[in-house]
Amino acid sequence: MGQEENRGAVERFWEALAREDFEAALAEVADDFEESYPQSGERFRGKEDWLALLTNNPAFPAITVKRHSGRDDLWVTEAAFDYTRDGSAPWQICEVQECRDGKIARIHAYFGAPFEAAEWRAQWVERPE
Numbered sequence: 001m002g003q004e005e006n007r008g009a010v011e012r013f014w015e016a017l018a019r020e021d022f023e024a025a026l027a028e029v030a031d032d033f034e035e036s037y038p039q040s041g042e043r044f045r046g047k048e049d050w051l052a053l054l055t056n057n058p059a060f061p062a063i064t065v066k067r068h069s070g071r072d073d074l075w076v077t078e079a080a081f082d083y084t085r086d087g088s089a090p091w092q093i094c095e096v097q098e099c100r101d102g103k104i105a106r107i108h109a110y111f112g113a114p115f116e117a118a119e120w121r122a123q124w125v126e127r128p129e
Helices: 003-018 022-026 046-055 119-124
Strands: 029-038 042-045 064-070 072-084 090-099 103-112
Touching: 003 022, 003 064, 003 072, 003 103, 022 046, 022 090, 029 046, 029 064
Parallel strands: 029 103
Antiparallel strands: 029 042, 064 072, 072 090, 090 103
């Protein structure tokens, strides 16, 4: 499988997650799939544990994908996860996806909570709209 098959798997995976269609997302991952959260030291091994993680999450976020970038077997997705759905600032997410044979084999997920910008660097900063 090549770059286009891997990109398609990544795109379908995220589209399914955004719809909360966990079975469709599961169809895009390898049988020996793993997802890790380096910041908390957690690793979920296998489709069953990963599906249990999703279906038992008491506050599954609303997901907005900003972009996918990558090539060959390595893809990165930048997204916003809104856990509260109440209009507060969403967490910024970066997920590194390793693909194999047109499926996602591993994900390393990094989560960033919103924070106020420091005033001391304001003179050098542009604020996006």
